[in-house]
Amino acid sequence: MMTAPKAIYPDLANKTVAITGGASGIGAAIVSAFHEQGAKVIFFDIDVASGHELAKELGKNAYFYELDLTDLNQLTKVFSVASQEVGPINILVNNGANDMRHDLMAVTPDYWRQSLAVNLDHQFFAAKAVIPYMCEQQTGAIVNMSSIAWRLGLENAPAYVASKAAIEGLTHSLARELGPEGIRVNCILPGFVETPKQLEKWITPDIQEQILNSQCLKRFNKPPDIANIVLMLASDVSQAMTNQTIVADAGWI
């Protein structure tokens, strides 16, 4: 089975969804998947060219906002502008990241801080920005993107790995605190997902072979495979679920 079947979640139509890092990779698949469900999709990214291109391709109900997620004051402002222009946010997908690799001994305090800023900090502040809208409606869903990298102990990426571990902790903290408000918070840990960036930057044919040998399933997950799980966690079909972690790695760990 190469192309995943598409489910329709009628409750997602007309919902307002915010997605960080939505201009490319898995984020772009998530943007397209919500758009296909009839949702109003706000997405944020530093990659302005790709963001505008995707918004143009999708047309009505797709709203791109330029944002550097490491600028937390700007994040709060842009989220507020977007919700005024498009509508109060019902669903947040914390997807943006940069899985830069770093030689352990070359990591400086500035580099460490920058890595946590791009991979972790904004997930909390994006949640903080949307919680008031969700509390007002006494419902909402937040999906945080972590990674199996921290369960595997991926080498040459200690700051990325530490951020991804913290995201699971953040998920548990927010889920407990926001549950009484009807807000569900869950987390996805993808394994290797075949994106153009992964193939271009990190994944050689040798590594691909090692990954396939490690996975139960002998195919590479693609961005729409992860987007499908995000849709399910955002929809009320999963209203019984919060405070959970879903591993989507074709059976790697």
Ligand SMILES: NC(=O)c1ccc[n+]([C@@H]2O[C@H](COP(=O)([O-])OP(=O)(O)OC[C@H]3O[C@@H](n4cnc5c(N)ncnc54)[C@H](O)[C@@H]3O)[C@@H](O)[C@H]2O)c1
């Ligand atoms: N692809 C994989 O194999 C894989 C595996 C495990 C987890 N993940 C996680 O899934 C999510 C998406 O992964 P991906 O592979 O599509 O990532 P990616 O690096 O290809 O894309 C991330 C997006 O975030 C944007 N971005 C980067 N820095 C930004 C900044 N400062 N401000 C705003 N936007 C910024 C990029 O422009 C890009 O559109 C990430 O959280 C990643 O950690 C991916």
